[in-house]
Amino acid sequence: xxxxxxxxxxxxxxxxxxxxxxxxxxxxxxxxxxxxxxxxxxxxxxxxxxxxxxxxxxxxxxxxxxxxxxxxxxxxxxxxxxxxxxxxxxxxxxxxxxxxxxxxxxxxxxxxxxxxxxxxxxxxxxxxxxxxxxxxxxxxxxxxxxxxxxxxxxxxxxxxxxxxxxxxxxxxxxxxxxxxxxxxxxxxxxxxxxxxxxxxxxxxxxxxxxxxxxxxxxxxxxxxxxxxxxxxxxxxxxxxxxxxxxxxxxxxxxxxxxxxxxxxxxxxxxxxxxxxxxxxxxxxxxxxxxxxxxxxxxxxxxxxxxxxxxx
Numbered sequence: 371x372x373x374x375x376x377x378x379x380x381x382x383x384x385x386x387x388x389x390x391x392x393x394x395x396x397x398x399x400x401x402x403x404x405x406x407x408x409x410x411x412x413x414x415x416x417x418x419x420x421x422x423x424x425x426x427x428x429x430x431x432x433x434x435x436x437x438x439x440x441x442x443x444x445x446x447x448x449x450x451x452x453x454x455x456x457x458x459x460x461x462x463x464x465x466x467x468x469x470x471x472x473x474x475x476x477x478x479x480x481x482x483x484x485x486x487x488x489x490x491x492x493x494x495x496x497x498x499x500x501x502x503x504x505x506x507x508x509x510x511x512x513x514x515x516x517x518x519x520x521x522x523x524x525x526x527x528x529x530x531x532x533x534x535x536x537x538x539x540x541x542x543x544x545x546x547x548x549x550x551x552x553x554x555x556x557x558x559x560x561x562x563x564x565x566x567x568x569x570x571x572x573x574x575x576x577x578x579x580x581x582x583x584x585x586x587x588x589x590x591x592x593x594x595x596x597x598x599x600x601x602x603x604x605x606x607x608x609x610x611x612x613x614x615x616x617x618x619x620x621x622x623x624x625x626x627x628x629x630x631x632x633x634x635x636x637x638x639x640x641x642x643x644x645x646x647x648x649x650x651x652x653x654x655x656x657x658x659x660x661x662x663x664x665x666x667x668x669x670x671x672x673x674x675x676x677x678x679x680x681x
Contacts, residue, residue: 382464389468393420396465400427403663406672407638412630418476418523421468425456426516428465429486433493443494450487453480478522482515489515497575502612505579510552513559517551517620524635525628550623554639557616561645564609568596568657578609596657606654610646617643624679632679640671640678 382389397420398405404423408416432441432449452462457480461467472478489511499505545553563570563577570577571593583589586605588597617639624635641663648661663671 382461382467384464384467386467386471389464389471390417390420392464393417393424393468396420396427397423403641403668404638406641406668407634410634410637414475415523415631417468418472419520421465421472422478422516422519422523424465425469425483426486426519429490430512433490441494443491446487446491446494450484453483453487472523476523478519482518485511486515498580499577500580502579502582505577506556508577509556509559509563513562514552514555516558517553517555518548521548521551524631545619547623547626550620550626553616554620554623554635557613557620558642560609560613560616561642564606564613564649565645565656565661567593571596571657578605582608598653598655598657603654606649606656610649613646614643629679633676636675636678637672640675641668644671 394417397408401423408419411419429449432438432445452466455462456466456470457473459470459473461470489508492508492511499508567578576590576593578593580590582605583593586601586608588601588605592602620639624632624639627635644663644667645661648663649656652659652661
């Protein structure tokens, strides 16, 4: 068969500042709470986090976005090949360019990016998770990896003495700083899962472990009907407590971050964690009400997170 020559590589013709601005706009539009935290970072770090966020969002949209119906394993293989190009300094478009420039400033490892693509592969072929161990692997791949990517930008000091802060629980001081960065990503993903139960169900997906549904005698049929009763409230309380455990583990790691990263990370952690409290205040109705943090509540957490970051 006649092989057509591969098109010659052509770098995107856009100034780097404009590439980062595109990433900023996407982050501000689709991750309002997260974006608020990034504004507290120095310019170089916030740009890097925007570039990472946009790559992660584009990866997620391959299976959850408008083009998801046409995404196949081959699509993800192509996306991974494109990732290799980015790390080789060969960006395909403006948003790739921002990430390529970020790689020149910060020592990002390609493996967490590959792992995230592996998480999207999981979404292509399964819509249920029997055990929490299976779900935890998924959460690591699609969100814990973000913690690892971001850690290389945030920086960390393993010799920090800031564990003296009264709100840091020494009991949760386990593992490495990378483990705690992963824990924050998993906590955020578990929060997303609890917030989006109804939306995911309408798409035919259940991320709550089936073993947990069985343990609380709550069926898939109940989930499809959006039944809110004592069984559901007990199940949700159990799930929220599990997510809180990951947040508590993540808090330990924040104490080790470089000083200019502690405030934005504390801010993002507290704002996202607040979604769990909103779910509780909504009576665990995640079928008809979307849990979100109001602008008024956000203004409350900004000074509180500053206090925790500067203790």
